Amino acid sequence: MKKIKVVELFAGVGGFRLGLEKANKSVFELVFANQWEPNKKVQHAYNCYVNHFGIENTSNENIEIAKYQIPNSFDLLVGGFPCQDYSVASTGAKGIEGKKGVLWWEISHILENKKPKYVLLENVDRLLLSPSKNRGRDFAIMLMNFYKNGYNVEWQVVNAAEYGMVQRRKRVFIFAYKKSKAIIKKSDFSSSSLTDVLNQYGVINKAFKIKPFLEDTQVSKYDFKEEFKDEIDITQNWINQKFENTGVMINGDIYTLRTKPQNEPKIIKTLGSILENNVGDNYLLTSEQKLKAEYVKGAKKILRYKPNGEEYYYAEGKMSLVDDVNKPGRTMLTSESTINRSSHFIAVGKDKIRFITPIEAERLNGFDDNWTNTGMPEKMRYFCMGNALVVDIVKAIGKNIIEFNEK
Numbered sequence: 001m002k003k004i005k006v007v008e009l010f011a012g013v014g015g016f017r018l019g020l021e022k023a024n025k026s027v028f029e030l031v032f033a034n035q036w037e038p039n040k041k042v043q044h045a046y047n048c049y050v051n052h053f054g055i056e057n058t059s060n061e062n063i064e065i066a067k068y069q070i071p072n073s074f075d076l077l078v079g080g081f082p083c084q085d086y087s088v089a090s091t092g093a094k095g096i097e098g099k100k101g102v103l104w105w106e107i108s109h110i111l112e113n114k115k116p117k118y119v120l121l122e123n124v125d126r127l128l129l130s131p132s133k134n135r136g137r138d139f140a141i142m143l144m145n146f147y148k149n150g151y152n153v154e155w156q157v158v159n160a161a162e163y164g165m166v167q168r169r170k171r172v173f174i175f176a177y178k179k180s181k182a183i184i185k186k187s188d189f190s191s192s193s194l195t196d197v198l199n200q201y202g203v204i205n206k207a208f209k210i211k212p213f214l215e216d217t218q219v220s221k222y223d224f225k226e227e228f229k230d231e232i233d234i235t236q237n238w239i240n241q242k243f244e245n246t247g248v249m250i251n252g253d254i255y256t257l258r259t260k261p262q263n264e265p266k267i268i269k270t271l272g273s274i275l276e277n278n279v280g281d282n283y284l285l286t287s288e289q290k291l292k293a294e295y296v297k298g299a300k301k302i303l304r305y306k307p308n309g310e311e312y313y314y315a316e317g318k319m320s321l322v323d324d325v326n327k328p329g330r331t332m333l334t335s336e337s338t339i340n341r342s343s344h345f346i347a348v349g350k351d352k353i354r355f356i357t358p359i360e361a362e363r364l365n366g367f368d369d370n371w372t373n374t375g376m377p378e379k380m381r382y383f384c385m386g387n388a389l390v391v392d393i394v395k396a397i398g399k400n401i402i403e404f405n406e407k
């Protein structure tokens with residue numbers, strides 16, 4: 001099999017590399033990896049990465065500098081580019097215009113200068129809708145940027161648990177490849193023919209098969225290369241258009257439709273199945289922490305003020321205090337292990353509850369036990385897992401990239 005030379009950006013603790021190595025370690029050859037946590041003296045994620053993969057071909061600098069160290073010739077660019085500006089958790093989300101969002105242009109710089117054959121990116125699904133005041137504009141800019149650089153694109157929002165993995169983590173995977181390698185060429189798609197084509201040929205969907213959300217779900221087609229000149233034109237003139245959870249861009253024509261998984265997973269992997277036995281008392285919540293947990297997970301109305309001073313009530317519904325161990329885990333965020341609505345709590349006996357352990361956090365993403373046990377504080381272990389991805393998704397896509405590359 002032909003080797004595939006990989007550059008990994010925003011590498012974190014190496015979820016992409018691990019997934020690709022699990023797909024086939026002798027095919028994927030990492031030629032450059034970059035990871036740098038802004039404003040942090042100790043670079044825990046980078047140290048963890050180096051601990052597992054060695055220091056060779058790695059860089060611990062801001063991508064703005066590191067991009068100039070990337071080798072000229074490689075095949076596949078991967079990265080989970082920072083998503084703070086798009087995520088629901090962040091306030092004042094500014095999308096591509098935001099400080100972190102600007103990192104897109106670092107990727108763009110590499111596409112333009114190095115022209116890798118393939119690109120595989122991961123992000124929060126809200127990226128497709130960002131910014132909130134002008135739905136879809138940021139993703140449209142990215143698609144235009146891919147188009148201008150000569151790529152076709154497929155994207156799919158994958159909820160790992162819907163495909164038999166242990167976390168209900170919904171992330172958009174974006175695969176781009178040089179237009180000259182186009183496999184999907186058809187230009188008039190009904191919803192079922194588009195899903196059929198993607199299930200058969202799509203590098204993502206071959207692994208994560210889909211069907212139209214409803215029988216009569218329609219494909220939307222955007223002739224956006226006719227409508228918009230370039231990224232700036234989109235920035236200035238885009239008005240709310242929706243990108244659905246599934247889509248492709250073929251020679252600048254965009255087809256998008258709402259889909260769901262083709263089948264229920266054969267086996268549902270539960271949170272209970274990945275829990276450790278004999279967890280130490282240090283993971284139990286104190287009675288004070290438990291009270292706070294009950295409050296944050298409870299129903300409430302909070303008085304807040306708009307920037308113009310106007311009052312409004314922010315309302316939240318009641319959540320179960322403890323997680324259902326008979327279901328897959330919920331999405332893990334970087335705040336895991338703090339008293340937070342998003343944190344997992346496990347019932348212990350009748351009236352005690354505990355945090356999940358760092359190993360359980362690793363298992364939720366499919367990392368090997370103790371992957372992040374490389375000298376960083378426990379809080380950081382959870383943080384790194386909240387930032388990372390479900391490794392088996394990358395493994396499955398990686399296998400399809402190999403097949404695609406062999407053609």
Ligand SMILES: C[S@@+](CC[C@H](N)C(=O)[O-])C[C@H]1O[C@@H](n2cnc3c(N)ncnc32)[C@H](O)[C@@H]1O
Pocket residue numbers: 010011012013014015016034035036037038045061062063064079080081082083103384387388389
């Ligand atoms: C969403 S996380 C990706 C995590 C990764 N996929 C993993 O498996 O761990 C984004 C990463 O980008 C890094 N990062 C943020 N700004 C950066 C910059 N300017 N240059 C390089 N890396 C940066 C963060 O430290 C973080 O680890």
